[in-house]
Amino acid sequence: MVAVAFFVDFVAVGFFFYSYGVFFKAIASEFGNSRLGVSLGLTVTATVGAVVAPLVGRALDKYPLKRVIGTGAISMALGFFALSRVNTPTEFYLALGVFIGFGASAMGGLATAKLVTNWFSKKRGMALGIAATGISFSGVVMPFISAALIENYGWRSGFLLYALFTGFVVVPLVLRLVISTPEEVGLLPDGDSQRLDLNLTPDPNIPAKTTTPVLKERNFWVLATTVGLLFCCQSATLTHMVPRITDAGFSLQMASFVMSLCAGFGVLGKLVLGWLGDHWSPRKALWLTIVTQIIGQLAMFMDSNLWVFGAGAAFFGFGMGGVVPLQSTLIGKLFGREKFGQAMGLLRPAMFPIQIIGVPLAGWVFDTTGSYNPAFITFVALYFIAALVVLGFRQFTTDFDEETQDLTAKTREAS
Secondary structure (H helix, E strand, O other), rough: HHHHHHHHHHHHHHHHHHHHHHHHHHHHHOOOOOOOHHHHHHHHHHHHHHHHHHHHHHHHHHOHHHHHHHHHHHHHHHHHHHOOOOOOOOHHHHHHHHHHHHHHHHHHHHHHHHHHHHOOOOHHHHHHHHHHHHHHHHHHHHHHHHHHHHHHOOOOHHHHHHHHHHHHHHHHHHHHHOOOHHHHHHEEEEEOOOOOOOOOOOOOOOOOOOOOOOHHOOOHHHEEEHHHHHHHHHHHHHHHHHHHHHHOOHHHHHHHHHHHHHHHHHHHHHHHHHHHHHHHHHHHHHHHHHHHHHHHHHHHHOOOOOHHHHHHHHHHHHHHHHHHHHHHHHHHHOOOOHHHHHHHHHHHHHHHHHHOOOHHHHHHHHHHHOOOHHHHHHHHHHHHHHHHHHOOOOOOOOOOOOOHHHOOOHHHOOO
């Protein structure tokens, strides 16, 4: 299931989010050269995603995952097809809102995190990190592919190709391969074929999941605020990275190389920070992501030399890469498998008011001043605020692993 989640994340994120910055100027030139206008496309997508996320989260807890993910993939395919045919900004926003916003939520990180969480307990952080590398690998590959498609065939043909691949390759694979829980095939989490140790002793290193309602759990709101601030800065940085580089006189292919370098180090970040999510405290792991992103942002801001910018993109990518597996790991520790979808679904709208600011802010600042600098100075300040918010984490309880206890009880009953 980790491999399936890897593939789904690759398509859901790579075909849209990592490609959007490469398509950015081509779309802007089609609809009036407003960078704010194109930036608002991501705002529309994120808004719809935040609205439907709680419903998707509950559906993931209630229905077979292949149905939810498959529905999201169909919606994404229709969205890409619609984008290849739009003629006005209104049609552009409708395609993003009606199809891409819902599809990305039902197919992407929320759904794949639920799938991996169902299949892993002890090594959940590492498994989530490996699965989420599909996001970063897409960032390595898709900027080059998107740039080549745009330069040779145009941006509309690029979206049409993505529609065909999603509809005729991704959808059938999801319906065939996705299995909601290991119990459906006679296994238990972490690949155990049996777990009959009736004298199981508590492991003091495994936090117990909370019984507190999701929205009343303090750590939930600390996590939502922290990750919302990080996503605000990250999404703006990624979306405007290619325009920033091409504005400096470099080619689209060279800009896509820097984007790929950033995503490549994101792979390393997901693996390292996914592993640390199983072994470090939430504060330490999140602080590491914040520090490396600040270093990267300062390097990209302070020097227009492409090699220095690329080094900054690498640091930024490493820190950015760890955020997705860390948030999923912490939600899993707090709420367990049974409420994971609900908690992750509620996390999206909880982050939304903060997360949504970054991309349009950077676009508006550029349209107004002709420079991205004021926006990215603001983002560096937001990183420091996020680091302070992390101090609000209350220590997770280190009592008994309730998931393991529950699974053992079920095994005892079955035997």
